[in-house]
Amino acid sequence: MAFRGVWGLGRASPGPRVWPPxxxxxPALQIPQRFLMGPGPGNSDPRVLATQSLPLLGHMHxxxxxxxxxxxxxxxxxxxTESNYTLCVSGTGHAGMESTLVNxxxxxxxxxxxxxxxxxxxxxxxARxxxxxxxxxxxxxxxxxxLEELTAAVKEHRPAVVFLVQxxxxxGVHQSLAGVGPMCAEHGALLLVDTVCSLGGVPMFADAWGVDAIYSGSQKCLSAPPGAAPLFLSERALAKVRGRKTPVASYYFDLNLVGDYWGWYGSRSYHHTGMxxxxxxxxxxxxxxxxxxxEAGWARHAAAHDQLWAGLTELGLEHFVPAPEDRLVTVNTIKVPEGVDWAALCKFAMERYAVEIAGGLGPTAGKIWRVGIMGYNAKPANIELVLAAFRDGLAAQGWAKK
Ligand SMILES: Cc1ncc(COP(=O)(O)O)c(C=O)c1O
Incomplete structure (x- = not known):
């Protein structure tokens, strides 16, 4: 009967076995060493990983x-930015996406x-x-x-918010933000930008470019594990959140509450357990x-991108993004040549060199490879490994530059 006392089930009939225990x-958890040169996550800086084994503090200490x-x-x-409205949303890039939209x-x-x-x-x-x-x-x-296309669309549809991915x-494209912020402000719209795979790897000047809201991710150019979504709001964006007519539909992501925990409003109160x-x-x-x-970090990413493309071009591989000014340095997209099995090359790179190279995603599935050059991984030795994987992987398939 003690079981009934403890679990409310009754000692005589403890119920079915709970399995697995x-x-x-x-054996203890073993993690293979890999070079994460796909679109993310990238390898974290060991200094960052070391902090995660430090003793826990209370989330309000x-x-x-x-x-x-x-x-x-x-x-x-x-x-x-000079704005005080920055924080990390608890979650990955999608949490930043959902959080900015819902607020x-x-x-x-x-x-x-x-x-x-x-x-x-x-x-x-x-959003739907x-x-x-x-x-x-x-x-x-x-x-x-x-900018002309965006301006025409803003004039026609009069949006409250304009969303762009940097x-x-x-x-593998890099969207220029030149002029977009002021244009949005002129037409009463807020500009929201996704920087999940670009923040820290390419320039971002939130204030100077008139951006109103940004979300990002920890696991790419910031060299941390997945789990944090950096977020920024301008004064204008915050005023919108504070002056809403309807409550934010998500309690967990309500920046009126989460911002309070991060000290945006002077006080500090518990909202959810800090990560x-x-x-x-x-x-x-x-x-x-x-x-x-x-600036040194942006230059390091650009140099690694140049190194990668010097090698890939020599191998006979081509950019997926036609216009040079549209090419993103942090995630590089490479056309799969005719007759080459893209997945076999990725498998080869992993088995032979422990290098992750990814295939396409969404509209580019099956058409391209994607190589990430982000944060801790944006260094010459890693690029050499990626190039060796392409060189030997293509040779293994009998493909050679014409
Ligand atoms: C540009 C961009 N936005 C959003 C996301 C989603 O981020 P997460 O997978 O961290 O939720 C990603 C992830 O790869 C991304 O590259």
Whole structure:
């Protein structure tokens, strides 16, 4: 009868066996060493990983709140903003995406989505679920929007928010933001930008470019594990969130509440348990970015991109993105030549060199390979390995430059 006392089930009939009991502790967890040179996650900086084994603090303890403040400060630097409204959303890039959309838009308002890859398509899907009126402005994979095209669409549809992806990891394009912020402001729209695979790897000047909201991801150019979505709001964007007529439909992502936990409004109150070890990691990751300096980091990414393409061109491989000015340095897209089995090459790279090279995604599936050059991985030795994998992988398939 003691079981009934403890579990409410009754000792005489403990119920069916619960199986399996626990993960088998023997053998201990073994993780193979891999070079994560796909579109992400990339390898974390060992200094960042080391912080995650530090002892936990309580999520409201003053030393931990200080770490959160330092994360906000580091984010101000990577976003290049004076705005105090930076934080990390608990979750991956999608959490940042969902969080910005659900806070900046009210049901019935219009969102103009610059849709040129899988991320635009996801934003269309998410926003429709929120009862937002979505204008899906599509662009062929591998191309970017011109300021003229965006201006015409904004004038026609009068959106409350315009969404663009800076670095599109499904196609390898880099969307220029030149002039877009001021144009949106002139027409009463907020500009929201996805920087999941670009923040820290290519220039971003949130204030100077008039961007209103940005989300990103920890696991790419910031060299931390997946689990944090850096977020930024301008004063204008915050005013929109604070002045909403309807409550934010998501409790977990409500920036009126989450912002309070991060100290946006002067007070600090519990909203959800802070991701203690993850915020240690972000603090270290942002400190590493600051130590190197943003400009030096952007130059390192660009140099690695040039090194990669010098080698790939010599092998006879070609860019998927036709216009040189549209090419993203952090996620590189490479056309699969006729007669080559792209998946076999990826398998070869992993088995022979422990190098991850990815295939296409969404509109580019089966047509391209994707090589990520992000954060800790943007260094000559890693690029040499990727090139060796391509050289030997293509030779193994009997393919040679014509
Ligand atoms: C440009 C871009 N946006 C959004 C995402 C989604 O991020 P996550 O997979 O971290 O949720 C990714 C992930 O690869 C991405 O590259």
């Amino acid at each position: 626990t993960p088998d502790p023997n 003053p030393p931990f709140l200080k770490i959160m403040d330092e994360v906000r400060q580091g984010l101000k630097y990577v976003f290049q 900046l838009l009210e049901p019935g308002e219009t969102l103009l989505v610059g849709n040129k890859g899988i991320w635009g398509a996801r934003v269309v899907d998410m 679920r929120m009862g937002v009126n979505v204008v899906d402005l599509k662009k062929e994979a591998g191309r970017t929007f011109s 670095g599109d990891s499904s196609t 203690v070890s993850m915020w240690y990691a972000m603090r270290e990751a942002l400190a590493i970015v600051a130590e190197e300096g943003l």
